[in-house]
Amino acid sequence: MAAGLPAQATIKVMSPEEIAARAGGEVQHLRLPDGATLFAERALRLRQLAASHAMRDYLIFMADLAQAQHLVLPTVPTLPLPTGAQIAGARALGRPPLPAADWPRDPAWHAALRSIVTELLPRAPEGAQPALRALLKAEPDWLERQADCLLTGVTLGLDMAAAPLVAAALQCYWVALVQQTQARHGAEGMPAFLRIEDETVCPCCGSRPTASVTREVGGVAGQRYLHCSLCATEWHMVRIQCPHCLSGRSLAYQQLQAGEGHELPGTGASIGAVQAETCDDCGHYLKIFHTDRDPFVEPAADDLASVTLDLLVSDTGMRRHGVNLMLLFGEPDDGSPPPLPDDGRP
Ligand SMILES: [Zn+2]
Numbered sequence: 001m002a003a004g005l006p007a008q009a010t011i012k013v014m015s016p017e018e019i020a021a022r023a024g025g026e027v028q029h030l031r032l033p034d035g036a037t038l039f040a041e042r043a044l045r046l047r048q049l050a051a052s053h054a055m056r057d058y059l060i061f062m063a064d065l066a067q068a069q070h071l072v073l074p075t076v077p078t079l080p081l082p083t084g085a086q087i088a089g090a091r092a093l094g095r096p097p098l099p100a101a102d103w104p105r106d107p108a109w110h111a112a113l114r115s116i117v118t119e120l121l122p123r124a125p126e127g128a129q130p131a132l133r134a135l136l137k138a139e140p141d142w143l144e145r146q147a148d149c150l151l152t153g154v155t156l157g158l159d160m161a162a163a164p165l166v167a168a169a170l171q172c173y174w175v176a177l178v179q180q181t182q183a184r185h186g187a188e189g190m191p192a193f194l195r196i197e198d199e200t201v202c203p204c205c206g207s208r209p210t211a212s213v214t215r216e217v218g219g220v221a222g223q224r225y226l227h228c229s230l231c232a233t234e235w236h237m238v239r240i241q242c243p244h245c246l247s248g249r250s251l252a253y254q255q256l257q258a259g260e261g262h263e264l265p266g267t268g269a270s271i272g273a274v275q276a277e278t279c280d281d282c283g284h285y286l287k288i289f290h291t292d293r294d295p296f297v298e299p300a301a302d303d304l305a306s307v308t309l310d311l312l313v314s315d316t317g318m319r320r321h322g323v324n325l326m327l328l329f330g331e332p333d334d335g336s337p338p339p340l341p342d343d344g345r346p
């Protein structure tokens, strides 16, 4: 497949170390979200990436949005949670206990949305103000329809201007759900969340990942985790396995390179920290961010800042497996190239 690649792409063969990582012992399977730091770190990373980025204003708006999520998350009240029997039932079926598409949502997320919008309004650009103000007055039924569209991947009927805000509130809601469920049922000595049957989706909420991230966990470097696009739970998956079809036969790694004829717009991340893992077996790719090459990578933030890599890889016919609720249409299943924000390329 190298023949069809643009000049900026490179293919990296797996190193022996990376192959060895696959044969490692038992690793921690789940990393549940830490609400105290999750959105603050995302906001910080977005600001860092924005500094030298062609999409500076967009990334700063996203940083402000993440900061609003950070402030609003602790205000989410105690939510209706699954019972022990419901958790056991989901486990028996190998399913996530808090499925994004089916879990009955409490209207608390509407209040979270209004709080996020109120936080954001004073800092939002002029162009975004009407959509924000409209959200403050949105009817509950309309909000629920927007949430249904977002959480089931249906774009028909979705208000694109409102979608990132609705997504931000739903992320707060699901992070709170996961934390509260773990706090209640973990206290009874039974972990609420375990491995589920379908390794390609989040074990807590069943959503697709935004990207992979490699971390040092339990003293073992280079462990690959998939980062949930909704609740930010990370679940372990061995390296050298396609996160879409689970095949390990035809994987390759592409990354942006500085120089080589013309300068690509800055992605802000260190060279080599951001790659696309492509699979010739199913034709999908997922980005992978390496904390050993850039300790500050944050999957949702770095995904937004590396849309140039999406353009490059989708030019080769690969489809995006990752979901970023802040950047819709990044994951078309019809093979068409994703419409993305202006990345500053001529
Ligand atoms: Zn999740």
Ligand SMILES: [Zn+2]
Pocket (backbone or CB within 6 Å): 242, 243, 244, 245, 246, 247, 279, 280, 281, 282, 283, 284
């Ligand atoms: Zn595949």
